[in-house]
Amino acid sequence: MNDPTPPDSERRYEAWMPENVIDASARISDARDCGLGQARMSSSKFVRPFHGVRSLTVAETPLQRARQYLSKLKREQWFGGITAMRLWGIPVPHRWDVAEPVRLVVPHDAYRPCSRGVRASGLVKRRIVAANLDGLRLLEPAQAVLSAAEELSIEDMVVAFDALVTDSAIYPGRHAALGTWTIEQIAAEIAAWGGGSAAKRGKAALEFVRVGVDSPQESRLRFAIVNAGLPEPVLQHEIAIDGKLRRLDTAWPEWRVGAEYEGDHHRTDAVQWHEDVGRERSISLQDWQLVRVTARDLRSEHRPSLMKAFWRALTRRGWNPEDAKNFET
Numbered sequence: 223m224n225d226p227t228p229p230d231s232e233r234r235y236e237a238w239m240p241e242n243v244i245d246a247s248a249r250i251s252d253a254r255d256c257g258l259g260q261a262r263m264s265s266s267k268f269v270r271p272f273h274g275v276r277s278l279t280v281a282e283t284p285l286q287r288a289r290q291y292l293s294k295l296k297r298e299q300w301f302g303g304i305t306a307m308r309l310w311g312i313p314v315p316h317r318w319d320v321a322e323p324v325r326l327v328v329p330h331d332a333y334r335p336c337s338r339g340v341r342a343s344g345l346v347k348r349r350i351v352a353a354n355l356d357g358l359r360l361l362e363p364a365q366a367v368l369s370a371a372e373e374l375s376i377e378d379m380v381v382a383f384d385a386l387v388t389d390s391a392i393y394p395g396r397h398a399a400l401g402t403w404t405i406e407q408i409a410a411e412i413a414a415w416g417g418g419s420a421a422k423r424g425k426a427a428l429e430f431v432r433v434g435v436d437s438p439q440e441s442r443l444r445f446a447i448v449n450a451g452l453p454e455p456v457l458q459h460e461i462a463i464d465g466k467l468r469r470l471d472t473a474w475p476e477w478r479v480g481a482e483y484e485g486d487h488h489r490t491d492a493v494q495w496h497e498d499v500g501r502e503r504s505i506s507l508q509d510w511q512l513v514r515v516t517a518r519d520l521r522s523e524h525r526p527s528l529m530k531a532f533w534r535a536l537t538r539r540g541w542n543p544e545d546a547k548n549f550e551t
Contacts (some may be wrong), residue, residue: 272324273337284308284318288358291324291340299335300352300359302327303343304373306366309355311397312385313438315378327361327369345369349415355399363400364411371420377445379427383408384441387433394437405431434458439483440471442520447472450529453541455481463508470505470512477539480505481513481532511535 268276271290281287288301288309300306303325307314323341328334330344349369351362361369367382374382385396386403405428412424430448434457435441448454459473459480470480505512513535519528537543 272339281320285356285358287320287322288324289356292358294335295326295359296333298332299326299328299342300350300361301325302345302361302366303341303370306360307363307370307382309358309360309397310363310366310400311395312363312367312382312400313378313395313441315374315381325370343369346416351411351414355397362411363403364408365415368412368415368420368424371423374423376423376427376430377442377449379423380430380445381438381441383424383427383431384435385438387431388435389433390436392436405433432457436471437483439517439520443472443481443483443515446520446525446529447532450525450532452529452532452536461505461508461510463505468505474536474539474541477536477541478508478510479513479532479535479539480510481515483515511539 268278269280271277271281271287272294275290275294277290279286281290284305288305295301301309301324304314304322305325308318321339323339326335326340326342327345327350328342329347329350332344334342334344336342349365351365352359353362354360360366363386367374367379367386371379383405385393386400386408387405388396389402408424408431409428412421412428415421415424430445432444435444436458440457444455444457453474455472455474457472459470459475460467461470461473462468471482473480513528513531515528518524533543
């Protein structure tokens, strides 16, 4: 019978990773300390996530990717910007991809890493307010958003700040350690940040931030509505139907017009779809007009037609369009 124990060379191949490394990744220098040479480290069996780092796995999440870089992280370096936002579970406008550079922040007068897969920015030290999350050193949530301001639109920042202040139990992706912020707390962090374009954009975004959204898309929907000059809707408005309270994502109670954002599961889940149809019928029987919104509707090229749908619904219910001076019919 064959001996299942691998030969000594194979056992050594797996044993090169020190016990304290994270996600089976380590610097080449650590491998050398274990007695393995450059030739072994050049093996195609290893993934090369960053210069000088070898890993047994390809990162599948932003957390894994950050942890692969951890062995290279210096004392005065922190994860910041888009990377820190993802680690906190704050919405970012585009999907994560393993090729996305890891964002770091360093003191403005310190060395900035510029190797493959890394993008570092300098910050004055008073702006570096750091935390420890899942064993990673990173910027606090508000500072993470501000440090990413150059990569975010005002709308993106509204979505991010909405995610900080939401009290929703079903908001997707938020890290448990994120907690619930207040608008006043965010305003204080923006003030402490000081001048510059990031603070200016943060203040502009904060004007649109509201408590109570259940998802990033609800924030985008509300921003689009207000930005189009339409009246600001009420969030999570409850109406009584057959003795039960039904909640609308967005509503104008005065005119009995509501809107619901439909995620893709509303289309692909047959049970959910039938529930949606029945729910819409029940709402219409209460003399409410419901506008259903999809991700496609929120794309820039489709937003004008969506806003016109709201405009028609509201004017038919008695809203005076003269109050919407910025709206283009």
